[in-house]
Amino acid sequence: MSSQTETIEALFEGAARLASETLEENRAGRGPVVRRLSPEELGRALELELPAEGRGLECVLELAAKTLRYSVQTGHTRFTNQLFGGADPAAIVGEWIAALSNTSMYTFEAAPVGTLVELALLDKLNDFVGFSEGEGVFAPGGSISNLMCVLAARQRAFPHIKREGLRPEDRPVMFVSEESHYSLERAGLVAGIGTDGTVLVAVDEVGRMRPEELERSIASERAKGRTPFFVAATAGTTVAGAFDPIADIADVTESQGLWLHIDGSYGASALLSRRQRGLLAGCDRADSMTWNPHKMMGVPISSSATLMRTKGSLEETLGMHADYLFHGNSDNAYDLGDRSLQCGRRVDALKLWFSWQVQGDRGFEERIDALFGQAARFRELMEERPGFRLIREQEGTNVCFRYLHREKRGAEGSERDLHEHAATLAIRAQLAEEGSFLVNYASLDGAATFRFVAANPETGDEDLTALLEAIEAAD
Numbered sequence: 001m002s003s004q005t006e007t008i009e010a011l012f013e014g015a016a017r018l019a020s021e022t023l024e025e026n027r028a029g030r031g032p033v034v035r036r037l038s039p040e041e042l043g044r045a046l047e048l049e050l051p052a053e054g055r056g057l058e059c060v061l062e063l064a065a066k067t068l069r070y071s072v073q074t075g076h077t078r079f080t081n082q083l084f085g086g087a088d089p090a091a092i093v094g095e096w097i098a099a100l101s102n103t104s105m106y107t108f109e110a111a112p113v114g115t116l117v118e119l120a121l122l123d124k125l126n127d128f129v130g131f132s133e134g135e136g137v138f139a140p141g142g143s144i145s146n147l148m149c150v151l152a153a154r155q156r157a158f159p160h161i162k163r164e165g166l167r168p169e170d171r172p173v174m175f176v177s178e179e180s181h182y183s184l185e186r187a188g189l190v191a192g193i194g195t196d197g198t199v200l201v202a203v204d205e206v207g208r209m210r211p212e213e214l215e216r217s218i219a220s221e222r223a224k225g226r227t228p229f230f231v232a233a234t235a236g237t238t239v240a241g242a243f244d245p246i247a248d249i250a251d252v253t254e255s256q257g258l259w260l261h262i263d264g265s266y267g268a269s270a271l272l273s274r275r276q277r278g279l280l281a282g283c284d285r286a287d288s289m290t291w292n293p294h295k296m297m298g299v300p301i302s303s304s305a306t307l308m309r310t311k312g313s314l315e316e317t318l319g320m321h322a323d324y325l326f327h328g329n330s331d332n333a334y335d336l337g338d339r340s341l342q343c344g345r346r347v348d349a350l351k352l353w354f355s356w357q358v359q360g361d362r363g364f365e366e367r368i369d370a371l372f373g374q375a376a377r378f379r380e381l382m383e384e385r386p387g388f389r390l391i392r393e394q395e396g397t398n399v400c401f402r403y404l405h406r407e408k409r410g411a412e413g414s415e416r417d418l419h420e421h422a423a424t425l426a427i428r429a430q431l432a433e434e435g436s437f438l439v440n441y442a443s444l445d446g447a448a449t450f451r452f453v454a455a456n457p458e459t460g461d462e463d464l465t466a467l468l469e470a471i472e473a474a475d
């Protein structure tokens, strides 16, 4: 064996050891969730300066250890800050292999394995949605998938757009719920519709779009001479975790001839569970769907499927047919490049494929059921304790709540909201400072609200109780 091979082997063995130790620590909930440093302190600890003379492969393990030491441990059982959590060893290896094979997903010729794997996964996801003749492509995240779906809807409604762009008389307008993800409004902005062209439809007390409000808004926009073309229902809203009533919304979009998109970035994974898939009843009536396996399914970021009910929609919208890349040979039908906003594209499909092979449909179903069960359990434990107040009825895997210390509990109405708002910010900051928990907050009904996210099935009752105790102790 050459000495270079030995050095590389030692490097990879060291990296593998570091990886398994990190996974083990996080699974056991050992160590802090985060070591909080100011940007200046962190900059010093990382020694960011780039050397004039290379340090050689010997420095890589030290860099890796340092990176992990100061990173947020998103695989930790006490990380509940984002809509993802945990760590899947099979998917991590898939990610490594994607880097090792280092190719780009535009043509079958350049990425034969990635292409077939991606197509198989898209078929599988489309089966769960009910898009029996569907297609799709992977994208760098839910935001980009949402954008692609807005563009596809715009293409269908205004077929001249690809050549001419928007005409002054087009006046497109789209509809999303007021609790939808901001990426949809941004997609409108990128699509030349502007934020004024995106109508935010009112939600009910759970956070679900009100179909009757949607119908009213559409009529009102038509009366202004604008052209409605796109409605997005959200399956799993970012803060409340609510599921918009898709079948009722589909009744509206079908009668109005509008494109129905489902932003299932977060909640589409509920389709994997026989118990939970009813939350998306009617989703097969949509025209497009975004589904992020990098959220509930625990695959490392990014893994986002852009799904279309009708074959050809993406290429019709985005295809540019560059002949230096797509040579028109017999494999061309497999080239995914003209379905994508990107040219060079990572092989994101591999990690999900590895994970699916290991877990199967049943393993994913168990995971999703465990996450829904964990959120319900957290709520139950919370409601046993005085001072905690559920802010939204829990539908998905988020629990939105506030806490008030006993001395302040007599307060009423807006004064109480004010106390809870201040307490939420202070408690959250203290937990993050200690590194004991990372739990996020958002503004709901005008005041800061804790958002617990069940994202890591390894998080147990002990962690849930410890979070409630830490909140009580921090106040």
Ligand SMILES: Cc1ncc(COP(=O)(O)O)c(C=O)c1O
Residues within 6 Å of the ligand: 083, 140, 141, 142, 143, 144, 146, 180, 181, 183, 234, 236, 237, 238, 263, 264, 265, 266, 292, 304
């Ligand atoms: C409902 C919803 N849609 C879209 C997104 C955007 O996804 P990404 O962060 O992958 O761009 C998010 C992210 O949290 C989300 O919650």
